[in-house]
Amino acid sequence: MVRWTWSKRVVCAAIAVTGLACVPVPAGADLATPPGLDFARVLGTPTLPGIYGPDTAVVVLGYGLTPEGTMREELVRRLRAGLAQAVFAPWSPIIVTGGNPRAGLSEADAMAGWLVAAGIDESRILRESEADSTVGNARNTAAMLADRGLRSVVLVTSEDHIARARGAFADAGVLVVGDLTPDRTQWDSVPLHIGRFGPTPAVG
Incomplete structure (x- = not known):
């Protein structure tokens, strides 16, 4: 029984x-071997966003804009994953990072605009809009964290970029306590899909 x-x-x-x-x-x-339970999936890479406090920032890494200054689909996917993480950690500030301006708009500015349109309070968003590389993202973010007394970050970027991003942030002295990618946030068994988060902007 x-x-x-x-x-x-x-x-x-x-x-x-x-x-x-x-x-x-x-x-x-x-x-x-308990039936129905795959320990490889349970103990491996998490598929859900984590809950963090106000001393951990959610860092969404940028992706090149189109020449017209619009966001590409891959950047929107990163933002949707970042928004999901932000919902799970409502006390965490959000850092959007990326320079490379197109049509007078940096990646960080475009990302911040999307998050505000998705309902995130603008005061919660910090913009790092100078970097033109992942290494620059990490170094500039490290300085922002130190200025604000933040201790750690959750990185949000694409699956094929996360290892390089973690390395760059570690080299910059940033404690990475978690990461999330769009490819790890597809929950087919429940009515919660990352593609439903946030507004649907015109993308290039």
Whole structure:
């Protein structure tokens, strides 16, 4: 006979959000490989945004704008992931980083505008609009963190960029406590998809 306590129900509800199954294990069953539970997925890269406090910033890395100054689809995808993280950590400031202006608009300015249109309070957004590379993003962000007494960051960028970004931020002396990419925020088992976050701007 299997008994379900409320604590087990809560844990299983959390696991279900990740798309995993949570099933009861009969008394005396072999617990080496619990049925329906893939430990590789549980212990590997998280698929959900994390909850952080006000001393941890959400850093969304930029991506080149079109010559007309509009955002490319990949940058919008990063912003949607960043917005999801910002919702989970409402006390965290958000740093948008990227220079390379096009048509008089930097990546950071375009990103900040998108976040404000998505409902984020503008006072929560910090703009790093000078850097023209990932290394520059990291160095400038490190200075902003020090000025404001912030201790750590969650990086948000593309899957094929996250390793390089983490390296650059580590080299700049920034403590990276988490990361999130658009490719890790597709939750097919629940009605929560990163593509539904925020406004839908014209993209290049």
